[in-house]
Amino acid sequence: MAKGRERIERLDRGIRARTRDMYALMSYAEIIYLIGPRIIPPILLLVFPLIISDPYWLLVMSYAAFYGVASISWDILGGFTGLVSFGHALFIGFGGYSAAILNAWYGVPIYLSIPLGALIGAGLGTLVFAPCLRTKGAYFSLASLVAPLVMIGVIYASAEILGGEEGIYGMANPFNDVQWYYIFTITLLVSFLVIRKVVYGKFGLILQAIRDNEPAVKASGINVVKYKLITLFISGVFASFVGALQAHRLAFVGPTFFNLLHSVSIIAMSTLGGIATIVGPALGAYILVILTEYLRILQDVRMLLYAIILIILLIFRPEGLFRYLERIYNTFERKVVEE
Amino acid sequence: MILKIDNLHKRFGGIKAIDDVSFTVNEGEIIAVVGPNGAGKTTLLNLISGFIKPDKGKILFKGRDITGMSPSKIAELGIARTFQIPRPLHKLPTIFNIVIPLLSPRVKRLTGGVGDELVRAIDILEEVGFERDSDYIRKPAGLLPHGYLKRIELARALALRPEILLLDELLSGLSRPEVTSILPLLTRLKDRGFTIIMVEHRVRDVSAIADRMIVLNEGVKIMEGTPEEVMTNEKVIEIYVGRRGELA
Amino acid sequence: MYEALVIILIYGTVLGFTLALVAIGLSLIYGVARIINFAHGAFFAISAYSLYYFFVSIKLNLILSIFFSLVITALVGGALYRIALDRIRGMELNEMIVTLACAIATIEILREIFAPAPLGVPTFIPGQIYIGTYIVEMQRVLIVITSVISLILLWLFIKKTKYGIAMRAVAQDEDAAMLMGINPEFMSMLAMMVSAILAGFAGIIIAPTQTVALENAWYALLNGIAIVILGGLGSLWGSLVAAFIIGYAEVAVATFLSSHLKTVIALIAILVVLVIKPSGIFGKHRELEERV
Ligand SMILES: Nc1ncnc2c1ncn2[C@@H]1O[C@H](COP(=O)(O)OP(=O)(O)OP(=O)(O)O)[C@@H](O)[C@H]1O
Ligand SMILES: [Mg+2]
Numbered sequence: 055m056a057k058g059r060e061r062i063e064r065l066d067r068g069i070r071a072r073t074r075d076m077y078a079l080m081s082y083a084e085i086i087y088l089i090g091p092r093i094i095p096p097i098l099l100l101v102f103p104l105i106i107s108d109p110y111w112l113l114v115m116s117y118a119a120f121y122g123v124a125s126i127s128w129d130i131l132g133g134f135t136g137l138v139s140f141g142h143a144l145f146i147g148f149g150g151y152s153a154a155i156l157n158a159w160y161g162v163p164i165y166l167s168i169p170l171g172a173l174i175g176a177g178l179g180t181l182v183f184a185p186c187l188r189t190k191g192a193y194f195s196l197a198s199l200v201a202p203l204v205m206i207g208v209i210y211a212s213a214e215i216l217g218g219e220e221g222i223y224g225m226a227n228p229f230n231d232v233q234w235y236y237i238f239t240i241t242l243l244v245s246f247l248v249i250r251k252v253v254y255g256k257f258g259l260i261l262q263a264i265r266d267n268e269p270a271v272k273a274s275g276i277n278v279v280k281y282k283l284i285t286l287f288i289s290g291v292f293a294s295f296v297g298a299l300q301a302h303r304l305a306f307v308g309p310t311f312f313n314l315l316h317s318v319s320i321i322a323m324s325t326l327g328g329i330a331t332i333v334g335p336a337l338g339a340y341i342l343v344i345l346t347e348y349l350r351i352l353q354d355v356r357m358l359l360y361a362i363i364l365i366i367l368l369i370f371r372p373e374g375l376f377r378y379l380e381r382i383y384n385t386f387e388r389k390v391v392e393e
Numbered sequence: 394m395i396l397k398i399d400n401l402h403k404r405f406g407g408i409k410a411i412d413d414v415s416f417t418v419n420e421g422e423i424i425a426v427v428g429p430n431g432a433g434k435t436t437l438l439n440l441i442s443g444f445i446k447p448d449k450g451k452i453l454f455k456g457r458d459i460t461g462m463s464p465s466k467i468a469e470l471g472i473a474r475t476f477q478i479p480r481p482l483h484k485l486p487t488i489f490n491i492v493i494p495l496l497s498p499r500v501k502r503l504t505g506g507v508g509d510e511l512v513r514a515i516d517i518l519e520e521v522g523f524e525r526d527s528d529y530i531r532k533p534a535g536l537l538p539h540g541y542l543k544r545i546e547l548a549r550a551l552a553l554r555p556e557i558l559l560l561d562e563l564l565s566g567l568s569r570p571e572v573t574s575i576l577p578l579l580t581r582l583k584d585r586g587f588t589i590i591m592v593e594h595r596v597r598d599v600s601a602i603a604d605r606m607i608v609l610n611e612g613v614k615i616m617e618g619t620p621e622e623v624m625t626n627e628k629v630i631e632i633y634v635g636r637r638g639e640l641a
Numbered sequence: 642m643y644e645a646l647v648i649i650l651i652y653g654t655v656l657g658f659t660l661a662l663v664a665i666g667l668s669l670i671y672g673v674a675r676i677i678n679f680a681h682g683a684f685f686a687i688s689a690y691s692l693y694y695f696f697v698s699i700k701l702n703l704i705l706s707i708f709f710s711l712v713i714t715a716l717v718g719g720a721l722y723r724i725a726l727d728r729i730r731g732m733e734l735n736e737m738i739v740t741l742a743c744a745i746a747t748i749e750i751l752r753e754i755f756a757p758a759p760l761g762v763p764t765f766i767p768g769q770i771y772i773g774t775y776i777v778e779m780q781r782v783l784i785v786i787t788s789v790i791s792l793i794l795l796w797l798f799i800k801k802t803k804y805g806i807a808m809r810a811v812a813q814d815e816d817a818a819m820l821m822g823i824n825p826e827f828m829s830m831l832a833m834m835v836s837a838i839l840a841g842f843a844g845i846i847i848a849p850t851q852t853v854a855l856e857n858a859w860y861a862l863l864n865g866i867a868i869v870i871l872g873g874l875g876s877l878w879g880s881l882v883a884a885f886i887i888g889y890a891e892v893a894v895a896t897f898l899s900s901h902l903k904t905v906i907a908l909i910a911i912l913v914v915l916v917i918k919p920s921g922i923f924g925k926h927r928e929l930e931e932r933v
Pocket of ligand 1: 405408409410428429430431432433434435436437477594
């Protein structure tokens, strides 16, 4: 019996050829190939504290998750709907301040102050941006840059009410580092699943249509402004939620929550990871946060680094890291024996 | 009378794009609006469909004042339009271009939300001349040839199950065979009870199917009448002078 | 009360002229190249810091210092267009992000070169004049005079010179301009340089009345954006009028409430305009009623 010649084939070929929607898997290699990238990163994130218990790195990874959620929420606006926010920090700040005021002033318990803070923060942010939704996208971008800068001024001016530069402190912080790590990381995983569900359903289809060609969607009898408002609110809820978490974690909220640094970091992370991919922005968040922590010298020039990354990325490779990795991954090969 | 246009005015800077235009449309009619380049035909459709707001004048749809309503609201009420320069959702597959209007509140209300959008979308695409199993249905719409983009425009409007169809130069840029394949479709739509207002540049194409014609020139309504009356009218011939070929 | 009004009138006028220079630059580059330039505020900062370097650090004479500062600012503007924007023209989203990133990069570089703390520049001419019983520093009078001169020069440039006319042609219809043998790329770069010079000049003349600080870049940009939206994107006259509206309003807020709340005026102006008349007070239909 003559042995067949060996040849190399792309791992995804067979799976694609055999199935359209259902996965009829033929080997362990295929199973791992398919579900590996879907479950290994979450598992790694979940066991991270068991491997590395250094509180410093737990803190760093919590920060990455914080930015991960914010970047994913930016992506439904910027990537899927074409509303590019230059001031996503507005939601982080509104969420943080709302939770802080509820908890520190009105004694609302932490498990309510955070979700309520997220909803109020998202509502306030949506209210500010609502007037920009009827006009073309550039107006939204312009206003979104201005709004957080203005909020910083408002907070400085209202020292008696909002605490001014000193901010508000004394919020409940009942958790330790490991617990906070899990709170942030699970928030990220849940946000990812929820947002992916939203974006890849019928609702998401309409968002993509709006980004593609707004008049066509209007002519299709769909109220574009309503969809933009809802999306803005959804996006705001997630960003405000992590803002509220952060306020409790630090037991402090101040004008820095509205800093341009946050807004720009989010854009840089999303662009690096790949706009309109949902996973990409989170990936970008982990990479940039870990990178700037790892190379300590970069800490002080973070802004400059992010700016340069953005310029280079946008001029030369708009594809983003996620799509790039996806392409590489899809070319994994194996040997098969020809019959 | 399903639609009544009352003393409509619209200026763009110094240009009077629509200058005191009035007419009425009866249910189940095909009305052709003709006129040379820049006559204001597209502006008229934009005004009716709410994409731009008139400076003065009223638009009544089934007796209801729809002047100044948003485009999506007007579409929701039952006036669908096509665009002269096709505006597909370039990056989405053709079929999703039709799924979008099927997801609109109007269609949900009319169908009670039952049925699979994808299946219905394919039916509609077939109706406007796509082959049921052609690649074009799954390809991103931006990659399709011009003639098919025009069909997508028509399909999107039809998907809304409107009462009035506003067609902006649906036939221009189409080859002769394509035109001859779409004209019977329009008559079929008329027989099914649609009211159609079609804007055309060339009179000849529409004279065969139009019940009435309205002639615009430089924003002004020159005349209104049956295709025969219009095509023999002195003033109309004068406007089209030197372009007799288009009229004939 | 009366006193407050006079203060608003005087300081508002001075601020209005400075903001007009900033905003008209922003409007110009939008009008000609359809670029929304978030790096515009950076020009304001670059020239102010350059002035500090030439005039205070190495003690060059005033005229030369101003001249070199403007040259540097114009070159940065030209470089921004040539190196970054040229490659991504027409991709509005990328343009906006890249200009924002360039603004941040510039500001961070300035932070590294100069100390982050605010710096002081001496007044150009000493002395003061009296308007009634109110003392006004000569520097502020100088701001008004030089702004008026710059605006007239800009007007002459746009209306009378070959380049200005070509620029207007590009603004009106890029394709038609190209058929007439005008190079829109070059004109856009030139518009960027002129716009940088305008913002830079504002940064220079106002430097002695305040400190030279990095935050000023964002303050200039924020006001520029508000004015341009209020006046109508791309409308130079609109920007001029809107600059004074914002100028007076900000001085009024700073006088009666708090100087931290000045910026609120900018946001309110933007939101109110977008609700009431999105094309701005002088905007043309064209900008908003996209052709359908
Ligand atoms: N959004 C707009 N802004 C400014 N002017 C416009 C706008 N839309 C149309 N116009 C002008 O109004 C006039 C009428 O234009 P319209 O597009 O309605 O003509 P038309 O009859 O559809 O012509 P065509 O046969 O070329 O499609 C033209 O002079 C045009 O330049
Ligand atoms: Mg037309």
